[in-house]
Amino acid sequence: MLQQFLLVAGAHFLALLSPGPDFFLILRYAIAQGRAQAALACIGITLANALYILLAWWGLMALNSQATLFLSLQWAGCGFLLYMGWQFIRHAGRRPLLGETDTARSAPVGALLAGLGSGLLNPKNGLFYASLFAVLASQGVGWTVQGLYGLWMTLVVLGWDLLVVWLASQPALMRRFGQQLVHIERLAGIMLVLLALAVIASLRPV
Incomplete structure (x- = not known):
């Protein structure tokens, strides 16, 4: 049981990285x-992951990976990734990391919904949890144990995202990060576009 947990937790954490x-x-x-505001975005992302985990846990996504709703989410997610990738490439390095925060802050619900939308429209999330829970079910892992795995993964998502928020508030770290920001954002944009194209290729009928 411990070995299985370490495998599940390790695969999930590597996906987060x-x-x-x-x-x-x-x-x-x-x-x-x-x-x-960033913490609220983290909560939204966590809620999206929790929803995918629940769907996978109940077997709905694992058993119906070709369902219309699931496919629609994947196509919408590809569009979202293409948009995000283009925005990163287009605006790479334009906002200094150590500058003042925006004076016109968005409403709290806006940050929460942005995180929720990002998590739901990220094809990687749905595909990862559907695949993972399908494997667990095929190995005869009990429903209760799967639920505990799901709870663990939800808490890890929230903890990791909040850690990213904390790291982003460290001036010394952000100063080093900012020196390479333009290259990092361009690379991130290219990666997101390539991920979207790869998912589109996998969704197209043979």
């Missing part, structure tokens, strides 16, 4: 709007 739209959304909120 891969920078995606959620990561850069949190980073930008932390830089432009401050910790409180």
Whole structure:
């Protein structure tokens, strides 16, 4: 049981380490709007992950990966990734990381909804949880144990995202990060576009 948990937790954490739209959304909120707004975006992202985990846990996504709703979310997510990627490439390095935060802060619900939308429209999230829980079910892992795994992953998502917010508030770290910001954002944009194209290729009928 311990070995299985370590495998599940390790795979999930490695997936979190891969920078995606959620990561850069949190980073930008932390830089432009401050910790409180970024934390709300984190909560929205966590809620989106929790929803995907629940769907996968109940077997709805694992058993119906070709369902219209699931496919629609994947196509919408590809559009979102293409948009995000283009925005990163277009505006790379234009906002200094150590500048003042925006004076016109968005409403708290705006940050929450932005995080929720980012999490729901990120194709990686749905595909990862659907695949993971399908494997767990095929290995005969009990429903209760799967639920505990889901709870663990939800808490880890929130903890990791809040850690990103904290790191983004460290001037010394952000100063080093800012020196390479334009290259990092361009690379992130290219990665998001390539991810979207890869998902589109996998969704197209053979």
